[in-house]
Amino acid sequence: MREDAESLDITDVTANWVNAEVLRAGLDARIRSLADLAHTPLFFGRLDYVPARTFYIGRRHVHDAEGDPMVIDWRAPVSQPFYRASKKDPQDIALRRRFGYAAGELTAYEDEHLTDPSDAETGSRLLQAEIERPRVGPMRDIVATIQPEQDEIVRAGIEGSLCVQGAPGTGKTAVGLHRVAYLLYTHRERLSRAGTLVVGPNSSFLHYIEQVLPALGEMSVRQATVTDLVAHVPVRGEDGAEAAGIKGDARMAQVLRRAVRSGVSMPQEPCVVVRGSRRWRVPADELASLVEELLSRDMRYGAAREALPQRIAHAVLVRMEQAGEAPDDRVQDAVARNAAVKAVVKTCWPAVDPAKLVLRLLSDPEFLAEQAEGILTEAEQQAILWAKPARGVKSAPWSAADAVLVDEVDDLVRRTPSLGHVVLDEAQDLSPMQYRAVGRRCSTGSMTVLGDIAQGTTPWATASWEEALRHLGKPAAAVEELTLGFRVPRQVIAYASRLLPEIAPELREATSVRESPGDFSVRACPAPELDAAVVEACREALLHEGSVGLIAADARVPALAVALDAAGLPHLAPGTETGEGSRLTLVPATLAKGLEYDYVVLDEPAAIIDAEPDIRTGLRRLYVSLTRAVSGLAVLHAAPLPPALAS
Structure with a gap:
């Protein structure tokens, strides 16, 4: 298919050079979209429908020289x-075949006869092997292993927004990314115009x-962090927990709205417009009524100013008409x-x-006090003021x-462009x-919101999805919960879940489909010997296949x-690419999410807890760190x- 696209001769097929450039750009984009990824098989499954129709299922559509399909895109309805098919609900499928690969080479296949009563329903060994395959390098797709509850979220419609509460290892991030791919497939034209965005917590995560x-x-x-989205000013400083919490509070939106409109004043003098030999006068009280009318409307500041x-x-044109003139729109624009x-x-x-407005607000105590009166206390105002006025x-x-405050003001002045779909x-x-x-x-598109209340590690972490969705402007979004884990070994998730009663008592404990319990150990050692013991644990972990992460408190x-x-x-x-001889990553706990x-290898849980401003946040940080393991964990x-983990 790629060679066919490359061989197309578009010389002298267009009316002018502009059309030729557009056609060439489209063809180049088509060629790029057909690029192969090394060691990525084009198909991973096969469906035999009743009556006899066979389809191979893969990552993308592939057709032969005559245009007949050879591989069907995994996102297609067929x-x-x-x-989703099963023995109980075969969905007209007689046989489902899964293919196994190693380094891009076909190594195995496995059949499920969904309509044959003599064929007992058993778990898929190939599926289990793919889930437990060692992780080396960046995150990989799960297109061959998507489970029914995940598929329902992936294929949910674009009309409404969706919030996914998922315990560690339930695949919520992968589900969100595959949902983007599905929406782009089913609403290509719409989303190509409006755009799509994936928002992650940090650049290491986005690289992963x-x-x-x-x-x-x-x-x-496009992929970005929140900091990337609001990059209106150079970020050089850092707030303490108290100041950051106040600046992140929704009440700041009210303070900023007041501050934006604080410069509006009522006219004290009439407006006299001279056109030719005529002078047209609009009295100050009429000008004031125009200003008051615009203030009363829920318009953006910049739109109202225009x-x-x-x-x-x-108002001038009304006077012209009363005087017998017949002005048109061009006259009104000229008067404006x-x-x-x-x-x-x-x-x-x-x-x-x-x-400049936010700078004044954070530098001028009197201006801040005026705008925050009745919204922030005096102590809160003092907490967010800069120590030294900025020049x-x-x-x-x-x-x-x-920077987020500047972005809020920017939106109050002029509307922020809306995308078609955002994954957060x-x-x-x-x-x-x-x-x-x-x-x-x-604001005019839809969202997929992904997260886990139990993994909230900031002082302002959300207490409920209802609150978060209200701030996002999507209060009607449906909330789905994923509790079936595919990544974290059974023993590890059970150990980490001991913390749930203290950090998120309202959440259900996750279960794991992993058949192997995983290598799991908790080792105590004297403080002087801790570093040497951690190094030795890393050396032991490197004897196994796959990636190794040493997670420790930042200090x-x-x-x-x-x-x-x-x-x-x-x-x-x-976020660095792993390679031969460099499978060990040293991970600060604050970047592990x-x-x-x-x-x-998890170093000194107490240090991870103590690094946070309060015990609950510290326990949540520890919960995140414990649940990064795919095959083995050594603490x-x-x-x-902590008492919950001591026994």
Whole structure:
């Protein structure tokens, strides 16, 4: 198919050079979309329908030289029974075949006769082997192993938004990414115009998942963090937990709305427009009524500012008509551009620079007190003020939370463009103001919200999905829960779930379909010997196939890096490509969320807990760290473990 596209001769087939360029760009895009990924098989299953019709199911559509289909895209309706058919509900499928691969080579196949009563229903060994296959490198797609409850979420319609609460290892991130691929397949034209976006918690996470959509043939989906979305100012500073929590509170939206409109004033002088030999006068009280009418409407500040000169021009045109003239739209536009009208607008409705407004709010105690009166307490106002007044936007000590405030003001001034679909992963960690920043980017589109309340590790982590969806502007979104794990071994998820009564008592404990319990150990050792014991545990883990992650409190990372170097164990930073001889990654606990490793060595749980501002957040951080393992987990500690994990 790619060679056919490359061999097309489009010379002299268009009327002009513009059409030729458009045609060439389309053809080049088609050729790029047909690129192969090394060691990625084109098909992974087969369906034999009743009556006899056979379809091979794969990552993308493939046809032969005559145009007849050889492989059916997994997203096509005819492929759906591959994921949902069963003995109880065969869905007209006589046989379902799964293919097994090793390094791109076909190695095995397995048949399920769904309509044959003599063929007992057993679990798929190939499916189990694929789920338990070692993880090396970036996250891979799960297109061959999607389960029925996951498939229902993947194929949910685009009309409504969807929230997925998923325990560790339930595949919620993969489900969200495959949902994007499915929506692009079924609503290609609509989403290609409006655009799609995947929002992740940090750049390491985005690097980890970046190959999933290209493996499914989707190259145009943008991936970003919340910080990337609101990059209006250079972020150099960092807030403490108290200041960040207040700046992230939804009440700040009210403060900012007041601040944006604080510069609007009522006209004190009439507006006199001179056209030719005539002078047209609009009294100050009439101008004031125009300003008040615009203030009363729920319009964006910039749109209202653009409307004001037109309103004044209309008042002038009414006077012209009363005087017997017949002005048209061109006259009204000319009056709106008149210097006298511009002077009124500049005085009464001044332009607002979002960054400068937030800078003033965080630097000027009196201005902040005026705008936050009745909304923030005096103590809260003091907490968010900068220690030193900033001299300018570029030199200001902007924090990540400040950038979100600038984005809020920017939207109050002018509408943020809306995308067709947004996937928000690890959503439980966002503040209300961050939710608002993401939500306004799909105000007219739909969302897929992914997260786990139990993994909320920020001081402002959401208490409920109902609250989060309200801030996102999607209060009617359906909430689905995934509790069947496919990644975390049974013993590991059971051990980590002991923390749920303290960190998220309302959630159900996850179960695992993993047949192997996994390698699991908890080892105590004296404090002076802890570093050496951790290094030795990493060495043991590297004897196994797959990736190894050493997860530790951020403050412990430098010392462990020195110990690994001294022991001759090369290691990587999160998000770095693994390769031969470099399968070990040293992971700060604050960056572990969303990542997965075949074997995890967890250093000193007490240090991970103590690094957080409160015990509940610390236990949640520990819960996240414990559940990064795919095949094995070794916990090493010198300090006492939390009571729930001690026995």
